[in-house]
Amino acid sequence: MKITLLSIGKTEEKYIKEGIDIYLNRLKHYIKFEIVELPELKNTKHLSQDLQKKKEAEMLFKHIANTDYVVLLDERGTEFNSLSFSDFLNKRMVASTQNLLFVIGGPYGFDVSVYERANAKISLSKLTFSHQMVRLFFVEQVYRAFTILKGEPYHHQ
Numbered sequence: 474m475k476i477t478l479l480s481i482g483k484t485e486e487k488y489i490k491e492g493i494d495i496y497l498n499r500l501k502h503y504i505k506f507e508i509v510e511l512p513e514l515k516n517t518k519h520l521s522q523d524l525q526k527k528k529e530a531e532m533l534f535k536h537i538a539n540t541d542y543v544v545l546l547d548e549r550g551t552e553f554n555s556l557s558f559s560d561f562l563n564k565r566m567v568a569s570t571q572n573l574l575f576v577i578g579g580p581y582g583f584d585v586s587v588y589e590r591a592n593a594k595i596s597l598s599k600l601t602f603s604h605q606m607v608r609l610f611f612v613e614q615v616y617r618a619f620t621i622l623k624g625e626p627y628h629h630q
Contacts, residue, residue, distance in 0.1 A: 474504065474505075474566050475504070475505040475507065476505070476506045476574075476575070477541075477573070478508045478576075479511070480508070480511065480577035480604065481533070482511070482577075482579070484605050493508070493609050496612040496613050496616045497612060500615060500616050503619040504619065508608070511532050512532075514579070522581040523584075525581060526579065526582065527584050527586075529578060530583070533587060534586075534590075537590065541572045542573050542592050542593075543574050543590055544574065544592060544594070545588070546577050546594075546597060547594040547595070548582075548599075551593070551594065552598075552599070555628055558618050559617070562618050563622055575595075577608065577611075
């Protein structure tokens with residue numbers, strides 16, 4: 474299985490990039506993991522939120538294959554603790570999912586077409602985080618999940 478994190482916008486803060494790189498390096502020992510960052514839309518002042526979400530959806534769909542298992546990182550998604558998230562990943566591996574694609578949308582969320590394509594929605598927290606921070610938190614949680622699955626001492630109960 475391969476895990477891809479697809480997001481609108483780039484990670485610009487150096488300290489966040491460094492944190493993400495730490496966990497990406499650690500993840501190499503467990504799974505193939507890729508981050509795909511799409512550019513933010515330009516000149517959006519005169520675009521409605523719905524039109525902005527539609528244009529972002531068009532960009533996202535260029536990176537979503539028919540065979541991908543698509544999980545939206547969305548505030549209205551299912552909340553997991555670290556153990557249940559590791560179980561979620563394990564179930565996807567057992568189901569022979571080839572590409573597990575997690576998606577972070579733009580500032581206004583997702584277009585309805587993206588919701589319709591999604592196989593699942595996950596919320597990382599009821600709190601609101603910047604999109605850059607979400608990337609770091611997500612990569613750390615994927616790493617944590619694999620250490621749980623392998624019985625390694627990173628996660629403490």
